Each structure stands twice: as C-alpha cells, then as structure tokens.
Amino acid sequence: MNDATQPPPVLVSMDGLRKEYGDTAALDGVSLQIRRGEAVAVMGPSGSGKSTMLNMIAGLDRPTAGAVTVDGKDLNGLNETGRALFRRRTISMIFQFFNLLDDLTVLDNVALAAQLTGVRAQQARQRALELLDELGIADRRDLYPAALSGGERQRAAVARALVNRPALLLADEPTGALDSHAGEQVMDLLIDLNQIGQTLLIVTHDPNLAQRCASRIVEFADGRIVGERTLERTP
Amino acid sequence: MSAVWRTARASMRRRRFQTAVIALVVMFSSGTVVAALALLAASSGPFDRVFAEQQGAHLTATFDPAAASDAQLESTADLDCVAEAAGPFGQLATTLAVDDDAAVEFPATIAGRDDPAGPVDRLDLWEGRWAAAEGEIVLNTAPADPGDPGAPLPVGATVRAGDGTVLTVVGHAYSFGQTADAWVTADQLEAMGPTAVQMLYRLDDHDTAADVEAGLDAVTAAVPAGSLTGAQSYLALKERISAELGIFVVLLTVFGVLGLAVAVLIVANVVSGAVVSGLRHIGVLKAIGFTPRQVVWVYLTMVSLPALVGAAIGTVLGHFLAAGAMSETFREAGLGNPVVSPWADAAAFVGMPLLVLLAALAPAMRAHRLSAAEAISAGSAPRSGRGLRAHRWLSGTPLPRSVSLGLGLPFARPGRTALTATAVALGVTTATFTAGLAAFATEIDGLIQRHEAAQIEVVGGPGGPSGATGLGDQETQDLLASLPGASEVTANLRMPVTAAGFVQSAELWFIRGESSRMGFTDQLVDGRWMDGPGEAVASSKTVHENDLAIGDDVTLELGGRTATVTIVGVVMGSGTGTVYADWSTLTDLTADVDGLGHPISYEVRLEDGTDPQEYLTALTGAGLTGQSTRQSDAVSIAVVGLATMFALMLGTVAALGVFNTVALNARERRRDLGMLKSIGMTPRQVVTMMVTSMASLGVIGGLIGIALGVVAHREILRLAAAASQIDMPASALATWNAPQLALLALAGLAIAIAGAYLPARRAARLTIAEVLHSE
Structure with a gap:
C-alpha cells in the first residue's frame, strides 16, 4: 500500500x-x-x-x-x-495514424500484442474482447480496420496498447x-x-x-x- | 531527357539495395544463360564433333610388316573408297612399367609417329611436347588435372618397355579414336622391333558397319594376301560413346532449358516487382509535372542500367565458369574441349537486358496509364483485403504469432508469390533431376559395364594386344582360367555379319561360355537370355529398326555359309544391328575363326574377394595384358558433376528470387514491421516471420518441384530412349526412394531459407521511429 x-x-x-x-x-x-x-x-x-x-x-x-x-x-x-x-x-504506444494491420480484424489486431508475448490465441482473444467491450467497440471486433471510423480505429489502437497492461x-x-x-x-x-x-x-x-x-x-x-x-x- | 536521367540516377542512388538486387539477379541469370546455351551447343552430337575435330580414323588396320611393304601400304591411300590415309606407322604390343616402381606395369600398344598432326587422327597434344628423339615417349591419355587420382604419369617420368628400353615421358596426347596407347618416333619404334604396321583411313562411305567393312575389303584386296592382321571400325567406339552418353545428352539439354526458364522467370519477377514497388514514386513524379512518357523512361532507365552492368559481369563470369566446367566434364569423358560459343555470350549480354526491358515494360505502361493519385495509392501498400480468411484462420491457431503472421504474408501479393514459388519449384525440379541423373548414371554404368559380372577384360587374337604372346584362342582362355582368382572366363568375338531382312548388316557378338552370367540378363527388357545354340538376343534398337519380335528367326550369312537363330530376348542397347548369339553359331558360319582376323575379347569373372589388380599383375607375369572393366565411369561422374554445378547455379538463382521477394515485401510493409516492433516483436521474431513467409513457399514449391522432377525425369528418359529406339529395364528407371525424396523436399525449404534470411535480417534491423510517426 x-x-x-x-x-x-x-x-x-x-x-x-x-x-x-x-x-x-x-x-x-x-x-x-x-x-x-x-x-x-x-x-x-x-x-x-x-x-x-x-x-x-x-x-x-x-x-x-x-x-x-x-x-x-x-x-x-x-x-x-x-x-x-x-x-x-x-510500455505501449498509440500513433496519429493508428498503425493497425489491415489484414487482421480488430479483435486480432488487439490480440496480436498479447500473442507475441506467448499468450495462447484463445486467451489473447478473450482479453482483447474484454478491452474492446470496455472501450465500447466490441461490436466492431470482426471488422477490418478499413471499415472503421477514425475514432474507432484509434480506440482499437488504444485497446491493443493496453492488452499487455x-x-x-x-x-x-x-x-x-x-x-x-x-x-x-x-x-x-x-x-x-x-x-x-x-x-x-x-x-x-x-x-x-x-x-x-x-x-x-x-x-x-x-x-x-x-x-x-x-x-x-x-x- | 536530362530531367529523366537525373531523376533515374537519383532514384538508383536512393534505392541502392534494390538496384544492387537487380544487378545481382541479372548477373547470376546471365551467367546461367551463358552456361545453359554453351551446354546446349556442346551437348549436340559430342561424338561427331570431337571425331571431326580430330579427323578420326574410320578404319584402323594393322598389317604384318613381313608380308606387306611400306610402299604397298602407302598405295592403299589412293583407293577410291579412301578419302584420307595416314601411315604406315610401326606398331608394337608390349608392356610399360613405371621405372621407379616396377610393380606398376600396364599393357600398351606403341606406334611410331614423327608428328601428332597429319590428315587422319590429329592428336590433341595437351601437355608437354611431341617425341623428337630416341628415348622419348608420349602417352595417350584423356586430358585431366595432374592432381586427379588416376592421372597420367607426369612429364619427366620414365617407363621401361617390355624389351627393356627406357623411355622418358615428354608429353601427353589424346587420340579420341584410341589408335595407340603411346607414341615414340618412327626410328625409336624401329629400334624396338615393331610387331605390326598400322594404317589409319578416313573413308568416303562410313555410316554403317557394311560401309566400313567394304572399305576394309578394298584395303585387304590391295595388299598381299594374309598381310592384314587386324582391323578396328570407329563404329564400335561410337556405339560405346553413344550408349554411355546418349541419354545424358538429352538430360543435359533439359538442364540447359531449365536454366533458361529459371533465369527468365526470376528476372521478370524481380524487375516487375521493382516497378510495382515504385508506383508511389511514379505518382509523385507525375504530381510534380513529369509526363507519362518521361515516367516510363525514368523507370526503364532505373532497371536497365543495373541490368546492363549485371549482364556484362554475369556474361564474363558465366563464360569462364561454363568453359571450365564443360572443359573438365567433356575432357574427362574424352570428348575434347568444347569452347563457349560467342553466340552464347552475345545472347546473354544482349538478351538479358532486353528481357529486363520487356519485363519492366508491362508495369511501366500500367504506371503510364495511372493518374498520379492512383499511382500513389497503388504503391503505398499491397492491396488490402487479400487472403483475409487465411489470416483470420491463422490468428486462431496455436502457432507462435510470428510464424502465423509469416504464413499469411504470401497472400498479400498472390502474383509475386506465384512467381517466387514457381522459381523455387524449378530449382527443386533441377535438384530432383540431378539426383535422378546421378542414380540413373550409376545404374546405367553398372548395366553397361557389367563390372559386377566380369571384372577383367583381355583382348586377344589377331590384332589384339595379346596377340603378341603367340597363344591361340583356346590356349588364351585356358591360361586366363588357370590364373589365381579366376572364377569363370567367357570369350566373345564381335564382327559384322549379313542378316537377312536387316536394313543394315548385323553386328554379331558370338559368345562362348556361360553367357547368362555375364551381366546381360540385367539388361533384358523383354523375353529371356539365350541358353543354347540356335538362340539369339537382340538390342532394342535392332528390334525396332528391323521390326523384329521375340520368336522371329533371323538368317545370318558369312562367306556363303548361313545359320539361322531365333530371337528369344531383347536387351537394352543402342547398338545398330547388335545381336548376341552362341559361339556355335559362329562355328556354323565359318570353320576358321582365326582366319577372320577379328580380335577375341575374354571376360574374366573373379572369385569373391579377389583383388583385380593382383589378377592383372599375374596376367602380366603370364605374358598377357588386360584391363579392369571398372574404368569408364568417368563419363557419368563428369556428367553428374556438371549437372550438380547447374543445380547449384539454378538453386542460387531461385534463392535470389526469394531474396528479392522478401526484400520487396519488407520494403512495402515497413509500416507494419515498425508497428510490430513497437509492440514488442523481437528481431528474432521478425526474422522468423519473414523467413516463414518464404518457407511455406519453399515447402509448396519443393513438393511441386519434386513431383515435376520425378515425372519429367521419367518421361524425358522414356522419350529420349524412344527417340534413340532404346528400351530400358525397369531397374534403370526406378531411381527414387523415400529417404531421397524426403531429402529433396528439404531442397525447396533450403532455397527459401537461404534466400529469405539476409533480407529478413535487414527487415529486423529496420529503423522504425520515422515510419511510425508520420504517414
């Protein structure tokens, strides 16, 4: 304390x-x-x-x-x-132009950072989904970045930045x-x-x-x- | 135009890496093209080429000097059927012992010649000089490196002839027609006491055994009766060379074509990739006022200059590499020293830059059509939306994320991926071909040489090296059988015989002894081996040419006497009119075998564990000379060596294709790479991702390449055999086994990893700060 x-x-x-x-x-x-x-x-x-x-x-x-x-x-x-x-x-970073991977869904973009640390795919997706839910874009999880608005993309980028706490x-x-x-x-x-x-x-x-x-x-x-x-x- | 030049030069400086890749790929490809074209040219009719170069003798005849005078022999040069003649040269069948090691002794036919040139049998004096005085000798040896095992005695060594004469080796020359084993001056030979006189003829008509036989008949008629003691047709040599090299020539030709295909494919891939990756730059140029035509010129200049440099260096390197490798291969095979044609150099130096221009033209014209905004957009990144399903599936797999991301990368650029996979596949096809060729060569060598069945060959009878012993046919065979280590001795006499219904005269092998154990049974492609009088076996070419079938009777005729044999089997073989028959057939045709004047060849099967060299030594002690049957696999070794060189070259070119693809992918995905590194992807994970992206292509390309290689190898062998009218036993085609195929599967992976590693390392070192903070 x-x-x-x-x-x-x-x-x-x-x-x-x-x-x-x-x-x-x-x-x-x-x-x-x-x-x-x-x-x-x-x-x-x-x-x-x-x-x-x-x-x-x-x-x-x-x-x-x-x-x-x-x-x-x-x-x-x-x-x-x-x-x-x-x-x-x-640390984690968020950028002006979001820097999301175009080939991955929002959920997989967020889960990616956790997966790189060795977290299993299912677990990483679960944590990513919780974050997306907290940031209010859980309903966009299966979309690709190109289908999101700028604000939604930046929220997705923030979710990715937070996934490893x-x-x-x-x-x-x-x-x-x-x-x-x-x-x-x-x-x-x-x-x-x-x-x-x-x-x-x-x-x-x-x-x-x-x-x-x-x-x-x-x-x-x-x-x-x-x-x-x-x-x-x-x- | 100066704006175009300045822009192109600046762009090349800015894209040094890509410019270097283009130059490197074009360099390797040009080298491959030179080697491929040179190989195609040299592989075309190697026997005829070398035989023509040396003005080889179609007919080599030996005479008894006591029965025919030099003047009488010289007059045979004027016969109508004779185009050119050389001789008479004194000839002596003797032994040569290495003077400082008496245990090393070999049989030799020495001819007395004052000049290696002349109208017939122009010798390739490839080392030292010609014998000019008494006490000097020149050895007949195929050109080889002095350090090689089995290389000839060095110049300066001394040898002792059977009569005690000591001779110093002053040079090495090569007679493709094998007219003698060594040469001394005419005076030296006279002093040693010639046992025969040799005449070399080139005949006007010489295509068939009957033509050569007719020439021999004319010569025989022109000299005193009984003076001819032996004769040798060039067709026997041609048949042997063709049998050993014929199929290989086809395979080497395929290598040449594969080399061209891989080189063209990779260059097209690299150059079009370079232009596509420059689309953004093209958009910027248009935006600042370059006309579409100027933009096209900028890009054509950017790829053409490194291509020209690469083509120039590659042509020079390829020339020397091909010349060296082919020289070694063809000289090892006794097939002379083919030169790399200037046309091959010119085709590579001019053709490759033209190909580069052509490959660049299509994407450059696309850039010509695009608006500035479209070009900038098209060049910024690979079009998204490709392979999304694959990415999604891969994201959920338990694979490490760097691996699953790598596996998804090839889907972003399907065209580039397909070209790269094709290059890898062709590289593996080449490796598969090489492996198949090596296995095939070993199998064919064994089948042709039959050295498992007979280890020693002794040529005797009239005109043969052993003729000097004075032993008769049966006495020679008995002597050979009596020497320690001999298990079984067979005799065969080969000569042309008229066969009813044959398009040409038949070349008969009359065999005495247990012929079923001479190794011919392994060559059977149909029927069975003969097991008694009245039966015969024909080569597949003979069967095809004369429309024969098993069970057919063939009537042979010699000197007015006839004998009928039944064809009971067909063996692999390229011999035109070759038929194997029992010795009794010969005695049916003639009562005087010795009087035929043809040498008899004895094949000795040794008891298990007997050293052939020990038997040869015993043979020399008994006054006979022989040779091991395991001698002539130099051809296959050389061919496989050349094929291996080609496989390595094509593998390198394919790896360069992979190198280029990874370099382009990394360049296009700089932003993604920067992002991945910013969220903690380690350099090792970046390398893993980029290498994995190509490893998957390596595996797929490898599997396709193996399938293509195996199928093509079999089909091409089948086609080549069919074209030559040679059938082959199944054992010659069954060259593949599971471990070998598993190893070959790794070849694709090896090409992919070797090509991807360096650009992947480069991608891992990417400075990410600037690519992330701005767009």
Whole structure:
C-alpha cells in the first residue's frame, strides 16, 4: 500500500539526454522525470525534439549521450532484443495514424500484442474482447480496420496498447488525424485511463488535448525543455 | 531527357539495395544463360564433333610388316573408297612399367609417329611436347588435372618397355579414336622391333558397319594376301560413346532449358516487382509535372542500367565458369574441349537486358496509364483485403504469432508469390533431376559395364594386344582360367555379319561360355537370355529398326555359309544391328575363326574377394595384358558433376528470387514491421516471420518441384530412349526412394531459407521511429 503522503515513485527518468543527427542536435541535454500515475503532455513546434524524446523513452532510438531509465531499466544497457522485450512488457504506444494491420480484424489486431508475448490465441482473444467491450467497440471486433471510423480505429489502437497492461502509455499526436468529435472521445478515453492509474506521456500540438488530459505540461523548443507547468485537470 | 536521367540516377542512388538486387539477379541469370546455351551447343552430337575435330580414323588396320611393304601400304591411300590415309606407322604390343616402381606395369600398344598432326587422327597434344628423339615417349591419355587420382604419369617420368628400353615421358596426347596407347618416333619404334604396321583411313562411305567393312575389303584386296592382321571400325567406339552418353545428352539439354526458364522467370519477377514497388514514386513524379512518357523512361532507365552492368559481369563470369566446367566434364569423358560459343555470350549480354526491358515494360505502361493519385495509392501498400480468411484462420491457431503472421504474408501479393514459388519449384525440379541423373548414371554404368559380372577384360587374337604372346584362342582362355582368382572366363568375338531382312548388316557378338552370367540378363527388357545354340538376343534398337519380335528367326550369312537363330530376348542397347548369339553359331558360319582376323575379347569373372589388380599383375607375369572393366565411369561422374554445378547455379538463382521477394515485401510493409516492433516483436521474431513467409513457399514449391522432377525425369528418359529406339529395364528407371525424396523436399525449404534470411535480417534491423510517426 502506498503512503498517501509520499509522492508516487519515478517511472521515467531522463538525465542529460542528447541526440545528434549529423551536425544537428535534436535533443540538447534534456532531463525530466515522470512519476507513476502522472499524465504528462509534451508540447512544442515541429522539430523541437519532442518526438525524438518519445523515441528514446520507447527504446526506438538510442541517445548520443545521457541516460534513460524506465521502470528501473536503463535503456542504454539493452540490446535490440532487450528493447523489444522492454516495449512488450513495460510500455505501449498509440500513433496519429493508428498503425493497425489491415489484414487482421480488430479483435486480432488487439490480440496480436498479447500473442507475441506467448499468450495462447484463445486467451489473447478473450482479453482483447474484454478491452474492446470496455472501450465500447466490441461490436466492431470482426471488422477490418478499413471499415472503421477514425475514432474507432484509434480506440482499437488504444485497446491493443493496453492488452499487455503497460506501465507507461506513450501517445504521439493521438487526436491529430481525427475530427473533433472523435478527438473528444479519445481524450475522454485517455482521461479515464489516467484516472484508473495509467501513466501517460502525450506528445501533441493540440493545447486543448494537453489541457484536458495532462496533469503537467512540458514545453520543448530547439531540443530543450523551455517550460514546465502543473495543471489542475478540468473535470 | 536530362530531367529523366537525373531523376533515374537519383532514384538508383536512393534505392541502392534494390538496384544492387537487380544487378545481382541479372548477373547470376546471365551467367546461367551463358552456361545453359554453351551446354546446349556442346551437348549436340559430342561424338561427331570431337571425331571431326580430330579427323578420326574410320578404319584402323594393322598389317604384318613381313608380308606387306611400306610402299604397298602407302598405295592403299589412293583407293577410291579412301578419302584420307595416314601411315604406315610401326606398331608394337608390349608392356610399360613405371621405372621407379616396377610393380606398376600396364599393357600398351606403341606406334611410331614423327608428328601428332597429319590428315587422319590429329592428336590433341595437351601437355608437354611431341617425341623428337630416341628415348622419348608420349602417352595417350584423356586430358585431366595432374592432381586427379588416376592421372597420367607426369612429364619427366620414365617407363621401361617390355624389351627393356627406357623411355622418358615428354608429353601427353589424346587420340579420341584410341589408335595407340603411346607414341615414340618412327626410328625409336624401329629400334624396338615393331610387331605390326598400322594404317589409319578416313573413308568416303562410313555410316554403317557394311560401309566400313567394304572399305576394309578394298584395303585387304590391295595388299598381299594374309598381310592384314587386324582391323578396328570407329563404329564400335561410337556405339560405346553413344550408349554411355546418349541419354545424358538429352538430360543435359533439359538442364540447359531449365536454366533458361529459371533465369527468365526470376528476372521478370524481380524487375516487375521493382516497378510495382515504385508506383508511389511514379505518382509523385507525375504530381510534380513529369509526363507519362518521361515516367516510363525514368523507370526503364532505373532497371536497365543495373541490368546492363549485371549482364556484362554475369556474361564474363558465366563464360569462364561454363568453359571450365564443360572443359573438365567433356575432357574427362574424352570428348575434347568444347569452347563457349560467342553466340552464347552475345545472347546473354544482349538478351538479358532486353528481357529486363520487356519485363519492366508491362508495369511501366500500367504506371503510364495511372493518374498520379492512383499511382500513389497503388504503391503505398499491397492491396488490402487479400487472403483475409487465411489470416483470420491463422490468428486462431496455436502457432507462435510470428510464424502465423509469416504464413499469411504470401497472400498479400498472390502474383509475386506465384512467381517466387514457381522459381523455387524449378530449382527443386533441377535438384530432383540431378539426383535422378546421378542414380540413373550409376545404374546405367553398372548395366553397361557389367563390372559386377566380369571384372577383367583381355583382348586377344589377331590384332589384339595379346596377340603378341603367340597363344591361340583356346590356349588364351585356358591360361586366363588357370590364373589365381579366376572364377569363370567367357570369350566373345564381335564382327559384322549379313542378316537377312536387316536394313543394315548385323553386328554379331558370338559368345562362348556361360553367357547368362555375364551381366546381360540385367539388361533384358523383354523375353529371356539365350541358353543354347540356335538362340539369339537382340538390342532394342535392332528390334525396332528391323521390326523384329521375340520368336522371329533371323538368317545370318558369312562367306556363303548361313545359320539361322531365333530371337528369344531383347536387351537394352543402342547398338545398330547388335545381336548376341552362341559361339556355335559362329562355328556354323565359318570353320576358321582365326582366319577372320577379328580380335577375341575374354571376360574374366573373379572369385569373391579377389583383388583385380593382383589378377592383372599375374596376367602380366603370364605374358598377357588386360584391363579392369571398372574404368569408364568417368563419363557419368563428369556428367553428374556438371549437372550438380547447374543445380547449384539454378538453386542460387531461385534463392535470389526469394531474396528479392522478401526484400520487396519488407520494403512495402515497413509500416507494419515498425508497428510490430513497437509492440514488442523481437528481431528474432521478425526474422522468423519473414523467413516463414518464404518457407511455406519453399515447402509448396519443393513438393511441386519434386513431383515435376520425378515425372519429367521419367518421361524425358522414356522419350529420349524412344527417340534413340532404346528400351530400358525397369531397374534403370526406378531411381527414387523415400529417404531421397524426403531429402529433396528439404531442397525447396533450403532455397527459401537461404534466400529469405539476409533480407529478413535487414527487415529486423529496420529503423522504425520515422515510419511510425508520420504517414
């Protein structure tokens, strides 16, 4: 049981993170901590380094200098297989363009992430079905992604991201490809998830999304953190 | 045009991997095409080609030097039937012992020739030089690598002739017509004391045994009576070579055709895949103002340049590879040194880039027709909605997810999948063919050589190497039977005989002794082996050519005497007019066998456990010379070697086809791969998925390839045999067994895995960040 007076433990820790592409520094000495249960929004103009930072936390790219620790794991010490296993067990990602497999049904897309960890097909489908039900698209389970609306696709992507119960959910412009109504639905979903304890890191251009979903906003410019503020979430 | 060139060059730089794949595939395919065409050309009539190259002797006659003068023999060159003649050359039947190892001794007929060239029997002096002085000798050996087992004595070695003369080997030459085992200068031979004089003739009419016999009759009539001591027709050699090589030639031709088919198929697949995968790029070019024609030119340039480079390198490599392999194969078989025709080089160098253009044209024209938006959409990913049912079913199976995803991948691009599977199938067909060829060659060797039934052959009688001993026919046979290790000795005399109703004269084998145990029974394709006087067995070609059937009587005629035999069986054989009859038939036809002047061949069956070499040594000690019957499988070994090289080349080309398909699939599915890695698919799982996608094709292609290979092997053998009018015993066709087929089934899998592994590894290392964050 956590002591209510103690701050939650740190889940993500970045220390002096630097990433160079040739002569250009995409990240220039970024240090940041995210605690369990937080919902952090990262904002900034295009090319400010926010997506690069997301890649570092997800283990999709390696920093030129500095360290990233997620859930106690130093990502610099992991090889490619170790990073894949880290992604499988510790984090999940949702993207602007959903990235669902066109050849699989919604149910199989969601079950896929569980099956990759070795969960049997039946069990994985059962868990996927429960998630789809919770997200309100269980009736779409046998359809293929092409037959879904944008909002439904993103819900399916969220279901896939949650199927392995990740410690951290990374969202890269999750409402960027959605109309306002679908965007609202996804925002509500993210808020609900955070309220039941899911740690969120959202990269977005959308101040509305940041304001509604995040408890803290980190602002990026030229590869550096230039501002940070804590929010009182609007109910 | 400069915009087209600049764009094409930039695109090639950007797609270095694909450009390299096109160059690599075209390179291997061009090499295969050169080898295939060269093989087709060299396989066409190998005997006639080499015999013509050497101006081989249609008739080799030996004379008693005491009975016919050189001038009389030289005058036979002017006979009407003689086109060219060479000789007289002194001839000595003796033994040669390796000087530094007296235990190694072999029989040899030495001829005295001052020149390896001449109008007839132009020798291939392939190592060293010709004998120019006394004490020098040139050995007759088929060209071979000095390091090979059984290679000839090296130049510089010394040998000791039967009369004690020590001779230094100064060169190796090859007489396709086997006119002698070694040559010395005419003076040297004179000093050693010739036992016969040799004349070599090329005849105007020489197609049939009767033609050659007529030539011999004319020569005999032109020299003093009784001076002819022996004669050898080239047809016997031709028959032996044809029997050994005839079917193989057909199979090698099939290899050539298969090589062409696989190369064409893979190139078409690779090039059309390259254009299809570039449709998005084509859409972008159109969107920024390129005309449809310019777009087509960009793509044709992009595939043609690497194709040209690949074709140039492949043609050169293929030329040298084919020249080396064919040289070894054909020279091992004593069939000269065929050159790779410039036409083969030209066809590959010009043909492959043209094929590439043709293969690229169809998808490029499609791109020509598509609007910019359609092209971008068509090129973004494989059309979804294909194979959904299969994906759904696979998702629910207990297979590891990386495996079930891999199994579903081929359904996304059915056309590409079909072409790749076909290439794998053809690769396996080739492997199956090769395995079948090897088994068939072993079986045929055993049947033709009959070395299980008789291990030693001794040629005696007039004109034969053993004639010098002075022993008569029966004395020779008795001597052979008396030597330690001999179990059974049979004798046979082969000669042309007139047979009533035959389209040509018959080539009779008169056999004395237990002929049923000489191995001919294994060659039976119909009826039974003869078991007494008055019975005969004919080769299948003889039966077909003369419309004979079992039970038919054939009347033989020789020198005015006749004998009738009944055909009781048919054996495999390509011999025109070949008939086997009992020795009593010969004695019915002539009272004076020795007077016929034909050599008698003795076959010795050894007791179990007897070393043939020990028997040969004992034979030499008794003044006779012989040879092991297990000598001439060089042909099949060489043919199988060549076939194996082809199977490996075609397997590599098929694997390159798989390589290309996986590379294209990975390129098209970058987004999916990125997503899978983002949700925790490990690099090993990515490799498993991509390799599995091709392994399934490997299994399917493998099974189809085996079926095709087995059926084609049998049918082509049957057709080839029918075309040559040769029937074969069932044992020659039953070359397959379950373990062998199981191994061959793995060949498809091996091709698929070998081709898929590298691009799968590359896909596993894909940098996923950028493909996931934007569209």
